[in-house]
Amino acid sequence: MSRKVKDRPKDPAKWDEIADVVSALSIPVIANGDVFEYDDFKRIKDATGAASVMVARGAMWNASIFCAKGKKPWEDVKREYVRKSILWENDLKSTKQTLKELIMHYSCLELPEGKGINKCDTGADLAKLYGEEDYYNFVVSNRN
Structure with missing residues (x-):
């Protein structure tokens, strides 16, 4: 209810x-809307009296929003996301879309990184783009 359709x-x-x-x-009631920093969780709860808080865009743009010590640089968040996607065998299309969302918020898909993501056809390609080839090879070689 923080925003209406219009x-x-x-x-x-x-x-x-x-x-x-x-x-x-x-x-x-679970409140949501305009939660982009860790401190926003307390602010929205105090302002609304809600029992809990839901976050969407803030977490999509930088999942370390949940860290009380402060958000990590988005480059670190992207690299960690790529590593988790490799480890959990996340769907490549989903991984690429999430990375594009991160990039669109902080940068531009027309820059080399965005274009590189579009060219990735495999998890190995994505690992190479983010300098995680060794990690990719280690994980893949240790799968049962």
């Missing part, structure tokens, strides 16, 4: 409306 993501979330819903209900 609202755009660039429009500010309506935390006051979430607070109205929280006060009208006797069940737990």
